Amino acid sequence: MLSASWMYEMDLSQLIRRDVYEWEIPMRGAMRVPGIIYASQDLIRAMDDKVLEQTANVAMLPGIVSASYAMPDAHWGYGFPIGGVAAFDAEEGGVVSAGGVGFDISCGVRCLHTGVDLDELKQKQVVLADGLYRGIPAGVGSTGKISLSDREMTEMLTGGAAWAIAQGYGRAEDLARIEENGRMQGADPKAVSAHARRRQRDEMGTLGSGNHYLEVQIVSEIFDKKIANVFAIAEGDVVVSIHCGSRGLGHQIGTEYLKEMAQSAAGLGIALPDRELACAPIHSPLAQRYLGAMRSAINCALANRQVITHLTRQVFSEVFGRELQLPLLYDVSHNTCKVEEHLVGGTKMNLHVHRKGATRAFGLDHPDLPQELKAAGQPVLIGGSMGTASYVLAGTGMEIAFGSACHGAGRAMSRHAAKKRWQGRKLVDQLAGRGILIRSPSMRGVAEEAPGAYKDVSSVVDAAQEAGLARVVAKLLPLVCVKG
């Protein structure tokens, strides 16, 4: 079959099919471990062949353990593919890479139960869409009502969502449903530049732009009733999903440390297959400073989603004329580097696991999960593209790709190509005709985010399940979308 010229296309001849949903990039050249891509044949065909190249490049980095992995939604990123997972062993010269985390540090998804039923929602849908759009700043450079002093900034960078709650944005019980209990340990605000702090000063509680959004969604289908019960979701439930990250602060940290790692790599004798893979040995002062700054950015993202949660609760309570609690289902990040214990060839190891556009997906009984979720596994929140479905999955275990799963639909077309092909206003009107209300300050941004510019999220989560990365629990369909 001939493909249209705008579509990505992967050359499959370089891959060995290990299983129906598992493709190996065999070791060659400077690769220290193989590459593994989890995908269906259709998904892998539609992948940019840069994914193969980048997954192989990551496999050349010092101290990498087991394999360089790519998730079913992988696409071309800066250095590492987006949808990439790679773990490094400090004792084997392992590295930390700013490009392995990405610019939007700790970008993630948080899902809230609303307790509102569909009939009630439909009656207030327009008012709710307008209220959320007014209440939650969205778009490039968006600022909110909160302005942090330098001291407050430091407290936020070490306190995360726990800081936000102490400031009155939310409730203490929210913390148990956030990765790291809402507060990432090991943050070092001194490793965050004055410039990064300045950029963030007025950006708390804002969505940002690109693929970030706040959506009101309906649970349209349950695939695993037992796990859905543990997650307390049922068909017909209305939920809210918030997708955003660490805004200007994370971006600035990423920019500065990428530059510094690139400059120092040569001096440290690390040969890079691609200068975008700039990294530093885990034991080096530079890597430790980056980790301190990156963990501060994780706290920033957790605090940001916490403030947005508070604003969302205010809008819902106002619109529906009663106090609505909107408790958390879960909050999970998909751009991080975390030190985690993993079993490798029967040996327990502490590894620096980079997940870039990949979600943590810890399985049953993992000690980091709250007690009430241990029987189900960690909720894995998969954001779809604008106007399409999202999914709730559950982690299945730690064995495959270090307990990771996909994070979203993944682009199938560049932003540039999407802008040429679609008009934002027309998309908004078409979606409104289907009962999906879009609110956005940027029609250009809406065109870039056209549903047709993304892979089919259903086939992505299907591949994730078939590959054993996670289990599909529920499908969510959008009703309102505030888009950056």
Place this chain on the structure above:
DNA sequence: ATGTTC
């Protein structure tokens, strides 16, 4: 992703 180009 991003005060969308240091």
